[in-house]
Amino acid sequence: MEYVILDAQVGDLSGVLDPTRYLDHLPSMSGDLPPGARAFATDPDHYDFRSRRCVKDLRLQAVRGAGGEEMEIEFQHNCWKHDQDLLIRYAGVSCFIIDSADEDREADLGTVILDEILPHRDGCSHEIACWDGTLTLVSRDLQAIWTETICSSDA
Template identity: 80%
Template sequence: MEYVDLDGQVGDLSGVLDPALYLSHLPSISGDLPPGAWAFATDTDHYDFSSRRCVKDLTLRAVRGAGGEEMEVEFRHNCWKHDQDLLIRYTGVSSFAVDPVDEDRGTDLGSVLLDEILPHRDGCSHEIACWGGTLTLVCRDLQATWIETICSSES
């Protein structure tokens, strides 16, 4: 990640997730991000750790259309924090990579730490850091949709 700090420092506490630099950088790239990416990146709940629509702690559930120009990435809610799943649809995908910390994990990347959306010559790049690795897509644009779900002991 270029601006989101996954290993920040607050006083004597290290390993703090800190999107502050990214959030302060967003206004300067407002004209360079496609509309859907801009809407998702600037949603007031996106980086609010206490919000039910913060991406932190979601879990990668499915990747559909890998290798194609249209892809979907679905994230599962975490019942103690979220009451919705997140579906991101990517259009005009020109690059897709899964980089697991451990090759045995495959696409099981664990829960989301944070993400970062930046301008790219093809539209935008979306890097999603998880405990077990990183998912990165480059696309023309993306559309993020929160989907109601039911939390239960089986969720």
């Protein structure tokens, strides 16, 4: 990640997630993002850890269309925090990399820590850090769709 810090030090506490530098740079670079990426990145709930639409703690559920120009990544809610799942559709994918901490687990990267969307000459880059690895995509644009779900504790 270029701006989001996944292991910040705050006083005596280490391992703190800190998107502050990214959020400080976002207003100056958001105009260079494609419309869908800009809407998702600048959503006030995106980096608000108390928000139900914060990406932190979502679980990577599925990656569809890997290797193609159109891809989807599905994230499952965490019942204690979210009441919606997240589907991200990528159009014009020119790069897709899975960097797994454990090669045996392949695309099972676990829970999302944070993400970062940056302008790119091909549209935008989207890096998604999870506890067990990282997904990185470059695409012409993306569309984030939150969909209602029912937690098993609600049923």
